[in-house]
Amino acid sequence: MSNSTLLNGLRVAVTGAGGTVGQAVAREALQMGASVALIDMKVPEALRDLSGAKYYTADLTDEREIRQCFEEVGQIDALLNIAGGFAMGRPVHETSDADWDQMFDINVKTLLHCVRQAVPGMISRGNGRIVNIAAVSARRGQPLMAPYSASKSTIIRLTESMAMELREKGINVNCVLPSIVDTPANRHAMPDVDHSKWVSPVDLAHVVCFLASDHARAIHGASLPVTHLS
Template sequence: MASETGRVVIVSGGAGGVGLAITRRFADGGDQVFVVERHEAHGNIAPHLNEQISFIPADVTDEASVSTTLDDLQTQTGRIDVLVNVVGGYMAGQPVHELPVATWDAMMQLNLRTAFLMAKHAARLMIPRDWGRIINFSARAARDTAANAGAYAVSKAGVLALTEVQAKELLPFHITVNAVLPSIVDTPANRQAMPDADFARWPKADEIAQVVQFLASDAAKLISGAGIPVYGQW
């Protein structure tokens, strides 16, 4: 069992709208947080960047890059305790009968391939230590599908299935695998996209981060394979 502080926590997409709140929450709790982002520009997450937070530039759709990044981290720290797979995104607008293959492929890459590659290589390194926590980002759309958002829904449903399968595979190693399912989160990007919405009804990024932090805690050791709705009042 890892102690509840000083753990090595990887947050893919940890500088984004929801990811930054997760990064800050784990760092404030005394963990060492490694933020993995594909664009160096996201390394400028000051003033939140402190000695608890390190930035690793890597494209998590690329298996060689993921494998090397996590192996290097393991060498540097000796362990990977928690993986939070936040990388993901949304594309919609066409019914399936008009959906470009490029949109389909882009959603599978961004949402499903990223979660798969990070979870694959993190689990490989967690298994010998017989402990770990993996938390994936699915979405409400995985269960409550909407017309004209097929590629997104299928990719996030894939994340949920991946979570359930890997939870079963990793049960003997005391590694839990769970997913959170946000609906709409109060992020700067969502406020910009929906300026007339009632922002008060949207969960704050830090409220999502609290759920993620709980799933990473020892108190959540009995929970694995869950898809947890974090819709708030929306």
């Protein structure tokens, strides 16, 4: 089987499809033969006319909206939880509840809302793939970004727990740990560094889509670093 057909015939949901990484993952999944549900608050015009893709607008932090969204999406074979965000903060002793809530809402609750809707169908069919996005910075604490690091560390633990709970039911759950991804926002925030060492969204998409494929059926609960040279 060639890389271009790794996801042939599969129904894949991509959350956060409007972001730079989400767009790359959606395009890669389509190129690999999947039909793709694009889920986000807003989906860019550039994705709306892609053959094999259909977009759904929903607030991923709102469980009611996500429930309605997945009712429209219907049966899926793979859930790619790309939605998330980053924010620098203050020292832990100066970090507010709102700061913690923001990072856990967009990085953890969005994931939980989606797996609650997707997993029961996967269990009933005895097959499924879930790929989550954590971060290299989740492996140890970082200064001035405790809420972000903690939320991404939570994703690793959730991935491991779900993998153990679901592997006997035919469902693979894994996550990737990118370092700095080469996005317009990151280039704007760090204009003077060597961007060539960052992870390209396309390279990250290759890894995500591999984990969503049958070629990764022996992998359960992995936290795979994707760092390029950064």
